[in-house]
Amino acid sequence: xxxxxxxxxxxxxxxxxxxxxxxVPGPGQVAIDIKAAGVNFPDVLIxxxxxxxKPELPFTPGGExxxxxxxxxxxxxxxxxxxxxxxFSGQGAFAQQIAVPAQAVMPMPPxxxxxxxxxxxxxxxxxxxxxxxxxxxxxGETMLVLGAAGGVGLxxxxxxxxxxxxxxxxxxxxxxxxVCKAHGADDTINYTTQDLREAARAATGGKGPDxxxxxxxxxxxxxxxxxxxxxxxxxxxxxxxxxxxxxxxNLMLLKGASxxxxxxxxxxxxxxxxxxxxxxxxxxxxxxxxxxxxxxxxYALADTSKALNDMxxxxxxxxxxxxxxx
Numbered sequence: 001x002x003x004x005x006x007x008x009x010x011x012x013x014x015x016x017x018x019x020x021x022x023x024v025p026g027p028g029q030v031a032i033d034i035k036a037a038g039v040n041f042p043d044v045l046i047x048x049x050x051x052x053x054k055p056e057l058p059f060t061p062g063g064e065x066x067x068x069x070x071x072x073x074x075x076x077x078x079x080x081x082x083x084x085x086x087x088f089s090g091q092g093a094f095a096q097q098i099a100v101p102a103q104a105v106m107p108m109p110p111x112x113x114x115x116x117x118x119x120x121x122x123x124x125x126x127x128x129x130x131x132x133x134x135x136x137x138x139x140g141e142t143m144l145v146l147g148a149a150g151g152v153g154l155x156x157x158x159x160x161x162x163x164x165x166x167x168x169x170x171x172x173x174x175x176x177x178x179v180c181k182a183h184g185a186d187d188t189i190n191y192t193t194q195d196l197r198e199a200a201r202a203a204t205g206g207k208g209p210d211x212x213x214x215x216x217x218x219x220x221x222x223x224x225x226x227x228x229x230x231x232x233x234x235x236x237x238x239x240x241x242x243x244x245x246x247x248x249x250n251l252m253l254l255k256g257a258s259x260x261x262x263x264x265x266x267x268x269x270x271x272x273x274x275x276x277x278x279x280x281x282x283x284x285x286x287x288x289x290x291x292x293x294x295x296x297x298x299y300a301l302a303d304t305s306k307a308l309n310d311m312x313x314x315x316x317x318x319x320x321x322x323x324x325x326x
Contacts, residue, residue, distance in 0.1 A: 001022050004094035011047075012307075027073045032087060036324075041215075042063070064089065070097065084107070085107055094304050119151070119295055120282065122264070129262060137210070145170065146213065146214045147170075147171065148169035148176070150215065157184050158285075168187045168203050171189075172191065172314070189203070210231075214235060217241050222251075230257070235262050298323055303322075
């Protein structure tokens with residue numbers, strides 16, 4: 001089988017395609033023929049050794065996938081060859097085959113296509129954990145989403161609307177904001193042409209957003225936090241802008257506000273039952289049409305470097321997937 005291999009830390013163009021032995025599932029594992037693998041911003045960071053998750057070299061990147069079970073290891077009774085499944089692997093998904101622990105696998109809902117299934121786990125899992133669990137967003141509250149046209153941003157918009165909130169989307173272009181509106185955003189802010197702090201306050205009648213969802217960091221964090229409502233919750237999701245902001249702690253004091261960290265990968269490992277319940281709610285929302293992944297591109301396995309370069313250059317809205325069998 002073919003797989004993308006990271007042999008040295010570096011930019012996406014350092015990745016190579018190699019022929020590797022077909023996978024054989026060990027005890028408690030499920031071997032899967034991968035039909036689609038989701039691409040996420042952490043993939044860009046992991047191959048440069050700039051992420052909190054640091055695999056040993058060499059390795060195959062890619063953390064989420066959908067495919068067909070090819071074989072199961074000893075002790076696995078809930079899956080069989082031919083089952084269509086979704087898996088969160090952490091690494092190894094940019095390949096034609098993978099073996100993962102059975103507890104990292106879930107059945108694909110009937111009628112779902114592989115590309116959609118591969119686009120749900122990390123982005124929607126992260127955003128559900130952030131918005132519903134960590135922020136405890138309530139119906140009638142207001143949430144500001146930074147980097148709103150990205151994968152986790154669009155997921156946060158849809159989840160906020162599913163919970164009954166008023167959602168303000170902030171992004172870097174009118175074209176991206178149009179995508180946000182199509183996914184349910186009530187108001188929009190173009191933070192390249194508008195003052196983010198003032199626009200957020202204006203959109204909330206001067207009150208400020210109850211929840212701020214920030215996967216961007218960098219220069220946008222402080223003006224966003226200065227707009228937050230009394231008892232607001234600021235979700236620290238990631239740093240796609242490249243810089244880790246240093247917020248003055250007096251801002252939290254003055255607003256009675258909270259900084260709330262979001263690390264879905266560790267949450268899924270530490271609290272698997274809670275994560276499974278969250279994923280089930282997401283699947284129910286998906287079936288009801290309340291959420292719908294926006295897949296803006298599909299790449300062959302050989303074009304994985306291009307997919308990651310496009311992600312790093314912020315050319316992508318929503319999600320893109322690798323189709324390893326192409």
